[in-house]
Amino acid sequence: MKHLNLAAVSLTAVLMAGTAVAQSYPEGDIDLVVPFDPGGSVDVTSRIIAETANTILEGAEINVVNRAGGGGVVGQTTVARADPDGYTVLAMTSSVVTNPQMKGAGYAVSDFRPVALYNLDPEVIAVPASSPFETAEEFLAAAEDETMNVVVAGIATSHHMSGLAIERATGLEFSYIPTKGFGAQVQAIAGGHADAALWPLGEAASQMGSGDIRILAIASEERSEDYPDVPTFEEAGIDIPIWATFRGWAVPKGTPDEVVADLSDLMQQVSETPAYVEKMEAAGYTPTFRDSDGFSFVVDNYAEQTSAIIEEAGLGQ
Amino acid sequence: MDMILLGFQTLADPMVALMLLVGVMAGMVVGSIPGINDNIAFAVFIPFSFSMPAETALALMVGVYCAAATGGAIPAIVLKVPGTASSLLTAEDGHAMARKGLAGRALSIAITSSVVGGILSSIVLLLFAPSLARVALEFGYVENFALAILGLSSVVGLLRGNIVKGVIAALIGLLVATIGFSPMTGAARFTFGNINLIEGIPFVPLLVGLFGIAAMLDLKADVMKTRDPDAGPESLPKIGSLRLPKGLMRRLTPVWGTSAAIGNVIGMLPGAGMLMAIFLAYDQAARRFRRKFEGQPGEETWGDGAPEGVAAPEAANNAVTASSMVPLLSLGIPGNSTSALFIGALALHGMVPGPLLFTQHGNVAWMIIVSFLFANLLLWPVAWVVLRTVSRSIFAIRKEAMVGVIAMLCLMGAYSDGANLFNMWVAIAAGVVAYVMRLASIPLGPAILGLVLGPQLESSLNNSLRISNGDWLIFFDAVNHPISAGMMVASALLWIVPAAMGLRDRARAAKAAAATKDNG
Known part of the structure; x- marks a missing residue:
């Protein structure tokens, strides 16, 4: 009996320790900064994600915050300069990559740490x-x-x-x-x-x-399931394996690895929720998931593709 | 027909119907507060709408959208401070009527005109939405350029007296519209390295400044000029009787018809928007008034209390609301910036406006259409209640306090568009500029038109010329672009006819003078 009690106590202790670790982040609400006005594609997808994420998170909420202006630069700059504690997250789009070169934004892509990708x-x-x-x-x-x-x-x-x-x-x-x-x-x-x-x-x-x-x-590597008759760029004779704009989450650089991993896990859980998948598809977006490394690869690849083009075409400011 | 019934059925849900009523009331109040408009109200509301069923959220939005265009007329008439951009022109004749003790009549004309315009356009939406949407597709870059030219030409009707100042004002507007990156090269222009200006001067704060802040400065100057330490607080014009004489209704009927038709057509065309519709309608009404009534005994002069000057823009702006849904619902193309927010609201509820909406979500699509009809029917009773309660208590505030309240509301409104502090400075700067323009008696109307139409003018001109390989005659090509050619001719007539008539009058006067001399 005593043994059993002890076991129960230690089990409780382990469980509590487990929750304690899980609860260390997030301790408070997370701001998800959408650098555009409400109603746009980034805003809509962010709100669908936040809705699902808030059913998963306990004791904390994701708040969608619209910081519009300057074609996204205003909100993006806010996040680049925010504390790297995981409580300010940017709804990151492809424009983050090109804005420093094209629009003279004061940040660099490397000021952000990609967390997870949810739509390509x-x-x-x-x-x-x-x-x-x-x-x-x-x-x-x-x-x-x-x-x-x-x-x-x-x-x-x-x-x-x-x-x-x-x-x-x-x-x-x-x-x-x-x-x-x-x-x-x-x-x-x-x-x-x-x-x-x-x-x-x-x-x-x-x-x-x-x-x-x-x-x-x-412009994707494989044919779309919805449009199986439409060829990929490569099949059509255009030597571009993939060209896609992306939507995901990013945090300021310097954010601890554990926090990035927690956020990425959260996005993964969201992406596996059937109601979320249904809502995204109804709104016209194919949900997908890539973790921090996977997203970083997409961002770097896009940066490589575009910077060469910007330079060649003389588009930079 | 079954589908239309389905729309009625969806709206018959008590919760949905209640939300429509709430929306109409909220819209009326929001519209009547200077500095806050439907755009801002939606931006605040859309996040909340997430937790509601789609039908309720959209019914509320329809109510706000319809009623805000009407509510804007209330402060425009009573205070000469337009509550929304769409009541910009209403402020002229409307406030003049109010100063003559006819505030009630002016308000009554404004609301009745709104209802008439709104209902006519709801019927058009109900009966012809899918077929009319095809008309919008006929408008390519060439047609859009011609449309912008037609819109700019409507300033002729606005210009009383000094044409040069009017043209200067329009040019100021067009020049300010060039701030921000060039659509053709992507290069930043006149941004002085400020990232907030990359996409041009933020539009909502700019309008808030031009109307709200400028009017506030005006009001302040007024208060200071008439300040008398011994006198009590000056009261605002009494609203008085809201009854419309039958004769006036008859007289305004043709104006309503023309203005609603203009609003309907302009509303359907993407990019044109409410401001262009009110300018064109006002221009038409001014011409009619000058031809038929001006100079007759007992008649006011234009801009100084003519009932048509209130009826035309108010009928036109409400006609735009429903008709701007035609291309939005059937093609997914928003007719103006406010209706564009419906796309966001629909998407939040998993619906994509466009050709599939009617087949996939027919009940919601038709519910929206039917809601427009009912929202307009609700306008009169709601306006009556709002005027008797909210407006009465607001206008009981003394002018000095009103100045501060308007200033605060304007700055809040400007800030809430994007939650950006820079917007407040934009509103203040725009207000000061507009006030200085008024002191120099440079009219604001043409400047606003230039601001609104500038970007459309620039990109449609460039794109048209790109498609035509630099051939300017494409705009007059009656075979391939008959719509453009027609609009170009109409624009030319807007300029030529008044000039020719002026010359004829002058010649007649000279002849008459010569004749009297001969006789004498």
Whole structure:
């Protein structure tokens, strides 16, 4: 009996120790800084994540904080300068990589430590349904004879850079039509006012049912499950294995390893919650998960791809 | 038809219907507070909406969106401080009427016009949403440029007297719009190394400053000028009777028709927005007024209490609300910045606006459409209640205190857009500039129009020329771009007709003078 009691006590002690370690972080609420206004894609996905994460976290909450301005630079700078204690997390997007070069942001990519990735959005080539080009090959062949008008979200955005990357890979030359806002871009393509657009798959997918647009190729390593008939860039003859914008979490550099691991685990748990997966997919985003190392690899790879292009095209400030 | 019934059914849920009512009330109050507008209200509300069912959240948003455009007229008329950007023009004639003891009538015209404009556009949305959405697709870069030119040309109707000052104001607006990175090269312009200016001057704080802070300075100057230590606090104009004479209703009916039509068309076109609609409607109403009423006995002059000057912009701005949902719901293309926030709200609830919305979430899509109709029906009773309770107690505050309250609300409103301290400085600077412009009697209207249309003008011009390989005649190509060619002709007429009529009048006057001389 005594033995049993002892065992029970020690078991309780172990359990309590376990909880004590788990509870050392987070002790308070975590600010998830979205460097854009409420309602955008980063805000929406961040809120879906926070909702699920808050059902997992005990005694702490993730608060989504919108710090908009300067095309994301204001909020990104805030996090870069925040205390590296794990209580300020940035909703990190591809623009963090290019903003220092393109917009003169005061931070460097190395000021952040990637925590976890939750969404990768590969680039697609989209054309109007009325377009004469049925396949990527036809489009590329025609682009050799005649300069194509290609709609992109803006000069020096990752979409413009994906166009420059295609130019590098194929030797073609495009004429870019910078159009702010996805709505206006859809209007240009669905209305047949330009030849093609470079879009993230997530947003293009929202228009696929309309019959107004067609996608010719997707810049990912494998074909998309949702669009098995659409070839990858490589299959279509464009030597770019992957070009994707990413969304994830990052913390200021210097944040302790354990905290990064805890946050990454939290994101993993979120990503395995069925309700979360359903919500993300309904909102048009394919949820995925990569831990800190996996995310760092994606960020470094993207930085490598873009910095060469920025330099070549003379886009830097 | 079944689907429309489904929309009614969804709205019939007591919780959803209640939220629509709450939204209309909240929108009316938010709209009537200078410095806070529907944009800011949504930004604050969207995070909360997360925990509500989609139907309730969206019903509330529809209510706020519709009513805010109406509520803005209340302080515009009573204080000459527009509550929202959409009531900018209402402040002129509306406040003039209020000073003449007709505040009640002005408010009544504003609300009735809003209801008429809103209902007409709700019906258009209800009956024609999917088919009209195709019209929006006809607008490419070339058409958008022509539309911006047409919008800018509407300033002619705004200019009383000094055309040069009006043009200067429009140019100031266009120049300020160039701040921020160039859409064509990605290079930063006039940002002085400040990252807050990369995307241009933040728009919401800028508007808050131009309307709220400037009006506050105006009010302050007014208070100081008339300060008399012995006198008690000066009271604001009494609201008085809200009844509209039948004759006035009849007289305003054509104005409502034209303005609602303008609002409907402009609302559907992405990028044009509410401000352009009110300017075009105001311009049309001004022309009609000058032709029919000005100079007749018992008539006011334009800008000094003409009822059309209140009716036109108010009918137009509410017509924009529902029609801006046409391209949003059926194509996923927002008609203006406020309706763009509906995309976020929908996405938060796992719905993507666009062609699939009606098939996948037909009940919610139709509920939104039906809500617009009901929100507009609720406007009058809610406005009546708000005027008799909230507004009455607000306007009982003495002017000196009001100045401080407005200033605080404006700064809060500016800050809450992005939670950025820089925005407060933007609002203050914009307010001072607008006040100085008023002292120099440079009209603010054309400057705002320039600010709003500048980015559209620049990128649509550049992109059009890129597509046409530098051929400027593309804008007048009646075969491939008939819409653009038509709008260009219309814009030219807006400038030429008044000039020609002025010349004719001058010639007539000269002839008449010559005739009297001969006789004499």
